[in-house]
Amino acid sequence: MARNFKYHVYFRQYNDEILQKWKGRVKLCLLGIDLGGTTIKAGLVDLEGQLLVKAQVPTGAGDGAAAVLGRIGALTDELCRRLGITRKDLKGIGIGVPGSVEGEKGLVRLAPNLFWRDFPLGEELSARLGLPVAVDNDAHVAALGEMWRGAGRGLQSLLMITVGTGIGSALIINGYVWRGFFGYGAEMGHVKMLPDGPLCHCGGRGCLETLASATAMVRRFREYLAAGRISRLQDAPGLGAREILAAAAGGDELCLQVVDEAASFLGRALANAALIVGPEAVIIGGGPVQAGEVFLAPVRSYLTEALGAWQIRPLPVVAAGLRNDAGIIGAARLALQLT
Amino acid sequence: MARNFKYHVYFRQYNDEILQKWKGRVKLCLLGIDLGGTTIKAGLVDLEGQLLVKAQVPTGAGDGAAAVLGRIGALTDELCRRLGITRKDLKGIGIGVPGSVEGEKGLVRLAPNLFWRDFPLGEELSARLGLPVAVDNDAHVAALGEMWRGAGRGLQSLLMITVGTGIGSALIINGYVWRGFFGYGAEMGHVKMLPDGPLCHCGGRGCLETLASATAMVRRFREYLAAGRISRLQDAPGLGAREILAAAAGGDELCLQVVDEAASFLGRALANAALIVGPEAVIIGGGPVQAGEVFLAPVRSYLTEALGAWQIRPLPVVAAGLRNDAGIIGAARLALQLT
The missing domain is CATH 3.30.420.40 (ATPase, nucleotide binding domain)
Incomplete structure (x- = not known):
């Protein structure tokens, strides 16, 4: 070798x-x-x-x-x-x-x-x-x-979501990763957010990661283009969520809608998670978050709306700090x- | 006095x-x-x-x-x-x-x-x-x-749901009630299961308790009657979920459908909760559970279906044991x- x-x-x-x-x-x-x-x-x-x-x-x-x-x-x-x-x-x-x-x-x-x-x-x-x-x-x-050293420094309980090709998640409780008992840990990418939604590679339908991942944003953008919607962003073989988020930040209406839809599913899924487990903070990592507020702001907004009266203290939603x-x-x- | x-x-x-x-x-x-x-x-x-x-x-x-x-x-x-x-x-x-x-x-x-x-x-x-x-x-x-002494005896982590007028919940982790950080504890009755669903007293829409509580079953039954559906069960001022469950157990088609719908919302909400927090068992209390398998069996079935590939070990769903x-x-x- x-x-x-x-x-x-x-x-x-x-x-x-x-x-x-x-x-x-x-x-x-x-x-x-x-x-x-x-x-x-x-x-x-x-x-x-x-x-x-x-x-x-x-x-x-x-x-x-x-x-x-x-x-x-x-x-x-x-x-x-x-x-x-x-x-x-x-x-x-x-x-x-x-x-x-x-x-x-x-x-x-x-x-x-x-x-x-x-x-x-x-x-x-x-x-x-x-x-x-x-x-x-x-x-x-x-x-x-x-x-330990990033956006959750000093916290004892957090829910971390990584938005990429799929959606990964981890739940920390009292300083330790909480795996639960029937599987290998939190799998928030597979909570079902839309009955009869897109088919997921896990076999389920309407899993969060089919609706709010980077992959999902690209798929949705292409579906809208195919349906005749217009965007300043051109489709290309290597098109990624990064370009869609940049176009959204630049005011492109279709891209803003695509980002808003993804954020609405993620925000509402986070609200449901919060109603069950109430973490001290939610940390979101992955590419779309590096685009900044264009993604995070609507996520927070949908989360707050869905929590409604049940949010007695604010639940911080912050970008991951350590990246690679x-x-x-x-x-x-x-x-x-x-x- | x-x-x-x-x-x-x-x-x-x-x-x-x-x-x-x-x-x-x-x-x-x-x-x-x-x-x-x-x-x-x-x-x-x-x-x-x-x-x-x-x-x-x-x-x-x-x-x-x-x-x-x-x-x-x-x-x-x-x-x-x-x-x-x-x-x-x-x-x-x-x-x-x-x-x-x-x-x-x-x-x-x-x-x-x-x-x-x-x-x-x-x-x-x-x-x-x-x-x-x-x-x-x-x-x-x-x-x-x-x-301590009921259906969760010997377990360290459980999610308990009480189905009644509303839906209450409690999450126990490592033997202690887990309250989370932004509210007063688990509020699974208010996870959102249906966008634009029924209005809840909390101000939200499509909260689980508007879809799967005893109250929800009665409301849904009456909606079906008003829409011309037929049941052997007669409506009456004091009609409760107990009568609907009994009629369902007796094979009444409309009541079976009402129970199945409530169970589908509860089962899918439990699957989402399980994907996040993976309790050792789910314990369900309240009136509808006392009716036995006519309610619990479809809840388990929808839960298992929604968990799909992610249920590596079975997640027991059992009726509360201590009642009053x-x-x-x-x-x-x-x-x-x-x-």
Whole structure:
């Protein structure tokens, strides 16, 4: 296997100067790994959640699980070398995986993007690196990151929604990811918002993610164009929610309507969730949120309208703060929970 | 005030013989009070949740709060006398109230049936009886009772729904009532299930309780009759869900349809709740559930259908077990949480 490991090491908050300050002086830190279908991102994080150094490498999932674990091992050693520490200085490893995870067993039940089914990731990685390993779903891990160092800092209970190709969600209660009992955690992307709505890949109809995801916005925009509606935005093969949101922000009527429809479904779904579980805050991540208020403002508005008399104190709805680092920092937070 | 205090003392599990066995031998027990708009029910409960003796008296809320507190005091002394103990043998008092409660402060914010607003019930009752008092909403308290000694025995997390005039709900997580942060607790009766649905007294439209409560079943039945549909069941001024459920169980087509519609809204709302919070079990109380499977079976069926692929382990949906005693036993459980 001749894959070239180019470590894309970069620093967001901590430049070389700061790294030099820390190098060789860190007593104990955590390794956070954000294992994606395309990229493995990893970072060393101190016990207060500060990201000290990070790097990434292609996942190469097609090469098999052993190869992926090998890359994680190499990435770990590279990060340690850069910070001037050894594996023994690591308190533990946390890793977020895109799939269904039995966290307590460290078992990945199903991760289609990695071609894994019933893979004992925690056990295998722990044996390879000689360190305790905590495993969880990537949406759960990102929510932990936001709670620790992002938009949910200082909160004990939050609902995090990630709007992308689909809609992911995670519920944190009293500082821990709440999985519930019959599945693998919150699946708010699949609450049913429209009887006889669009068919979802899960087999259901009218799931939230068929109505409010980035994918849904593009589909709806194209449906309107096909029905003869006019927009300043031209359709194109690679058209994404980003362009629709930008056109909406620029006042394009059709795009505003598409965004408003998606926001209405998300806002009303959040109101229903709030009436059941009343989180301290809702954090929304993903592409559409980076477009800012053009999406968030109508979400808040529909949420407030649907909550009506039941909103005794305001329920904050805020944009995620950590963006691409949430997975690393959250995974480190997961490692901190290892006893 | 010449109201006659007739104590309707009766024993469900514990007859006179058992009471004689306990009388004078109980070292420590809890007083549970179910304060309703019409009746005050109270009972002495041992530390394992066994109801030892209970009694009830009309609330007489119109006489004012002081009179209600006086009746609670007299009821307390009467129960103690019957069990051969004194107030000093009581570890604490728990009380459930039909309204919005700030539990930690023992403050009743709003209880329309009692004509109370911002009434410091915990403080007042504690001063009067010389005992610690824990206060909570009656739906919360009933759920605690079901968890302790009823259908939720041994569970740590449950969602309890009470179907009656409205739809009440309570969420228990890790053994404690979970109130959330922006209101006074779970309000599943007000999740929105139908855009532009019936107007709810809360000001919202399409709230679950306008579609699946006992009241909703009666309203829907009458709407169908008015539209020319035929039923073996005759309309009458006092017609209730009980009669509709009985007729449905007997095969009446229109009543079956009415029950099925209510069950479909409840089942789908429960599926959405389950996708967010995944309780260990759902417990359903209230009149329609006492009719048995004619209501519960379609609720389960719609729930399972809506959960689809996401139900990895079965989510039990069971009828409440304690019926009228849930309020007393749950209030005693609340008292047990007093430190």
